[in-house]
Amino acid sequence: MNALSSKLAGWRLFWALGACILLMSGLLLAVGPDPVEATRTVIRATARTSFVLFLAAFVASSLAALVPNAFTRALMRERRYLGLSFAFSHLVHMAAIVGYGVLDPKFWPSRGALTNTPGTIGYVFIALLAVTSFHAVSRHMSAATWKRLHTVGIWVIAAIFGLSFFKRIPSMGVAYAIPFSILCAAVAVRLVGKWAQANKRKQAQIRNSQANTHPQHALEP
Template sequence: MTRSATLPSLHGWRLFSLLSLLVLVATALALLWQPQLVEALRSAIRVTARTSFALFLIAFLASSLALLLPSPTTRALLRERRYFGLAFAFSHLIHGVLILTYAKLFPEVFWNGRSVPASIPGSVGYLFILLLSLTSFPRTMKALGGRAWKLLHGTGTWVLAAIFCLSFYKRIPMSPWYALGFALIFSAIVLKLVAKLAQRLRREVQPTRAPLVTTR
């Protein structure tokens, strides 16, 4: 038996489990790094925001990269897109739990400078994450139907991209790191649009095959 046959490949639920474990480890390290609880929660919230963003980018760009830069790596990303998406949902679940904990333990600090209307985009984002996660399994996909599933997931991913874009943009004055995040998500959106345009052009210029004519 060869070495490659004895080692399980990292895909599917193994990949999801590893990514989720890495998110939990990063969260735990962020919580333990700060001696004060309020700063520990803030640090963990920032860490899970970054892990969620990284996982979302992979899931968001998987099909575009496979189309524009076909290779074994990009095809693997496309094949595992579902599990990257579920890992993103898990990371953002931890992110949400940390935010709720922060708001409950330190409400005067949490709501300082915040308003309820400002929380609407994030709430909409979590609603779409829930819907996308619940419909990422064969049974729910089948129950929803192919056309409705494509509409939901297409709309949901674009809504989440727009929320990330808005979130980074309005925080740019706070730190230059948010400018980097905005540049990354904006570039990802442009790349996604370019891939869609390339796919459309490829379909239009693809010559139609003439019907096969046989002579006797």
């Protein structure tokens, strides 16, 4: 297991996940009797692979803080590659949307500009987060700007997933309440984890300042 996880790390993990997403999309297109419907299935399937990868990156650091074990530490270590794999999966989502628009000319006219607004904002953030996860770009930003962008971007993407699932509950079935509830649970995990991390940092600062104010205590055996 350890040998397997150490082999599937970093860029290797990214390429493996990317290959699975491409394979899945190719198979769906190959086996679907109607190319238009098959393309729509790829749109849905890639939205779901994106959701799983996004969730893994979204809760990684909180889970590692709340439930420290080999798996959550690996999740934390690989979160950059999970995030990039999410961006790749959503690139395939976009390619399938473009393909669908070509195959079904009624698609774009049937969607108002307002319908496309959350998705477009989502893609802007996905692109920004992906590009700034490379050192060559992030080194031109201050740490505070990077952190602000990634925090805002992650919450915007989470909100778009929430909206995409929630709006389908009345029209496409109560089953969409399942991913929506999973997202709500992930939000709770992330908030509790961040609170625990902040608390831990505060306790460490208090201990440090006490050690500095009473240095003799630090030297006591």
